[in-house]
Amino acid sequence: DVKVTQSSRYLVKRTGEKVFLECVQDMDHENMFWYRQDPGLGLRLIYFSYDVKMKEKGDIPEGYSVSREKKERFSLILESASTNQTSMYLCASRGRQAGGQETQYFGPGTRLLVL
Amino acid sequence: QKEVEQNSGPLSVPEGAIASLNCTYSDRGSQSFFWYRQYSGKSPELIMFIYSNGDKEDGRFTAQLNKASQYVSLLIRDSQPSDSATYLCAVRLDSNYQLIWGAGTKLIIKP
Helix, strand or coil: CCCEEECCCEEEECCCCCEEEEEEECCCCCCEEEEEEECCCEEEEEEEEEECCEEEECCCCCCEEEEEEECCEEEEEECCCCHHHCEEEEEEEEEECCCCCEEEEECCCEEEEEC | CCCEEECCCCEEEECCCCEEEEEEECCCCEEEEEEEEECCCCCCEEEEEECCCEEEEECCEEEEEECCCCEEEEEECCCCHHHCEEEEEEEEECCCCCEEECCCEEEEEEC
16 A cells, blocks of 8 residues: 655644654655645645655745655755644655556645644 | 636535536646545545546446536435545646646535
8 A cells, every 4th residue: 555654643833933844655656746735725736846856836835845855755844934834734646556547645634733 | 827616515415316526627738637535634535537538437436527618527326424525626737747626525415
């Protein structure tokens, strides 16, 4: 089974803190993604990485950065947390199911509260 | 602006009936279409994928694609309470591997 893990399920941080969210996948996938999910807005892409040390901005990259030093690990960094970054953060990696069907496999999510 | 639109619901369907979920997309270059299911407090998981016009069936689920009208739908036959979830529609352009996501439709199956 494909497994995508995220470092924390719940996180509470203060405004201005630097926040690190880590994601690890165990299937040697090249493509990895960071989304945030807010009620009524669906999944919005923050950043994605198509290979080690390769990254591209998604739709809402402002206030975030990413790091991909190893293939299995994709980190999201909030440089200076703000209250409008309170959200559910989902990491995903892109691969194929047993039948060859392409999909994105999601981690369990990190619910971040910025006070 | 590439967009994927879904009715947010909730859509309430009696147990045993057919649930019909709809999704429209704006970019005619869209090539692949996905339906993900997300239970409350859980992550999305893929349930159906379609890329050709017409119907694709998998058990109780049928995906329908009409590229001329730019919509894709998901039918769930013999709806069960366990089908109660939010259903996310996602679209991929052929040119890259990013998905464009709808906001999801909340489905409630009433026993």
